[in-house]
Amino acid sequence: MLSLLLAAAMASTAAPATDALPSPERRQELLFEAVRIGRVDMIEPLVKAGADIDGYDARGFTPLILAAYNGQLGTVEALLKAGADACKPDGTQGNSAQMGVAFKGFDAIAARLLKAGCDVNARNNAGQTALMMASLFGRTAQVDMLIKAGADASLSDDAGRTAASVAHAQGNEPMLRQLHNPGTR
Template sequence: MMMIGLLMGAALAAAPAPAQAELPPPERRQELLFEAAKLGRIDLIPVLVQHGADVNAYEARGFTPLILAAYNGQTAAVDALMQAGADPCKPDASQGNTAQMGVAFKGDDAIAARLLKEKCDVNARNRAGQTALMMAALFGRTKQVEMLLAAGADASIADTNGRTAVAIAAVQGNDDVARMLGSK
């Protein structure tokens, strides 16, 4: 089903400006945008947006296309979505995680650096009070911890359970990160 949708999307991209009646319905165009973001199909993103897909919409699980692209390591799709107007600061609808938090979880340093250029609140918190720095500490993402600190992340913020990034790193056995954060 997904492949059929992508083929339909590819047809949209390759065809000369089709009549509105030849396009998939708006709901399907939106679904195609989510799929294109996950798969890094930068050829489809501008076409789908041009034909009404919303770059800041939420899919069924509460993720935006940008969060999906970032989480799935699709650097070019992250750029294409932001060029199309995607809000890099918009959290997911269910847990309040941002794209920056997602790449801290997954470990993609290039996308983390790209997102930091957007000047979102580096100390944004999800519903559990966690920050991107806490997630980077949790998973031992030393490079991202360095980048987040350089961007102004506050290592003294505690989540809803009272844990700071250094405490999270220490519990996980991420000693290098705990030492780095303990000196801040």
């Protein structure tokens, strides 16, 4: 349905009349829908039609955060290629796409986001880092990736918790050992 709506609105190869396109708000909604379901083919036309590649949806998520959170690696790649800001946090909690994949466990997307060059120790509004989140959810591969990329395991959040104390509170002794001895599992 998404492609039919946009295709009908953009059927002409000539410059479309502004009334032939969906409203700017609808174009933005279409972009959010496209990235959520992995419609890579819709990103470029929607951005060219004026959708904001780094805009926020009603919950404060950017298209890249939505794509990453929904496990859409191809869409993450397409958004980054189109110029999406990999480092832009969400508009409510300050979580980055890197933090979102730590929650969800999408290791390939986590690796791709690390290549984007964002601050590996970026913090959300509660002072938490992607390493703390990966530790909380037992994402061993991501913990290795983050540490290798320079994540600082000694950082603490606003409540004084470190990645190790979060793992300890979860009873995740293998994660605790991994944090104390990076590269070993």
